[in-house]
Amino acid sequence: MTELEIRISIQKQLLQLWQGETMLASWPVSTALKGTGYQSGSNQTPLGKHRIRACIGAGQPEGAVFVGRRPTGEIYSQELAQQYPHRDWILSRILWLCGEEKGVNRGGNVDSQRRYIYIHGTPDTEPMGEPLSHGCIRMRNADVIHLFEQVGPGDRVIIAP
Numbered sequence: 001m002t003e004l005e006i007r008i009s010i011q012k013q014l015l016q017l018w019q020g021e022t023m024l025a026s027w028p029v030s031t032a033l034k035g036t037g038y039q040s041g042s043n044q045t046p047l048g049k050h051r052i053r054a055c056i057g058a059g060q061p062e063g064a065v066f067v068g069r070r071p072t073g074e075i076y077s078q079e080l081a082q083q084y085p086h087r088d089w090i091l092s093r094i095l096w097l098c099g100e101e102k103g104v105n106r107g108g109n110v111d112s113q114r115r116y117i118y119i120h121g122t123p124d125t126e127p128m129g130e131p132l133s134h135g136c137i138r139m140r141n142a143d144v145i146h147l148f149e150q151v152g153p154g155d156r157v158i159i160a161p
Contacts, residue, residue, distance in 0.1 A: 004150065006052075006119070006157040008137055010036055010045065013129045015119070015137065017150060027147070028128035029119075030138040035131070036161065038110035043134045046105045046112045050157040053098035053113055055148060062141045066090040066120075076123055088134050092121030092141040093148040097157055119157070120144060 002020035009016075010031050017025045037044030056069050065074040067090070074080055076091050097119070099105025099112035106112065115135065122138040132138070137159075139147065 004155045006147075006151065006155065008157065008159045010047070010131070010159065010161050013131065015139065015147070017147060024150070025146070027139055027143040030122070030126065030128055030130060030132045032135045033132050034135075036159075038105055038112075040109045040111070040115050045131075045133070045135055045137065045159060046099065046110070046115070046117060047159050047161060048105045049100040050097040050105065050112055050117075050159065051100060052095050052151060052153050052155045052157060054094075054096040055152060056094040056096065057092060057148070060092065062092050062145060063121075064092055066094060069094060069096070081123065089123050089126075090118065090120045090136075091123065093144045095119040095144075095148065095151065095157075119147070 005018045007016045013029055015027050015029045016023050032045040034043045036047050038046045060071050063076040065072045065076055097112050097117045117136055119137045121141040121144040124140055
């Protein structure tokens with residue numbers, strides 16, 4: 001069976017799931033408000049070749065809240081959002097990315113995994129199709145759950161300008 005590959009376009013704010021030459025699905029995303037970049041602390045989305053290092057959140061309900069990659073037991077709501085107005089909401093599922101290009105997105109101050117770069121769910125009130133994240137790739141909750149069910153650790157992720 002041909003390996004699955006996630007392709008993310010920063011310009012189009014779009015994530016596509018491919019198997020060989022066949023596009024299986026496509027979803028709008030939101031990448032970093034501060035554009036692309038590699039440095040730790042930059043709040044930018046790193047470009048290049050990555051792999052999924054870990055898939056986190058299987059079996060959690062849609063809207064489950066994660067802090068430090070662990071479910072808190074909370075389900076996102078407007079009341080919760082008002083209680084914690086400054087949280088960067090990581091919801092439903094997490095695909096934790098690991099860079100494959102030494103010196104670009106792997107190792108040292110540019111390591112995507114150590115920067116905690118994820119594909120993850122976000123409140124459905126957040127706009128898609130425009131860059132607003134802190135570096136991660138945000139998706140609608142139903143979309144990230146659908147993607148999560150199709151991919152696994154080791155699948156390739158290409159983030160392109």
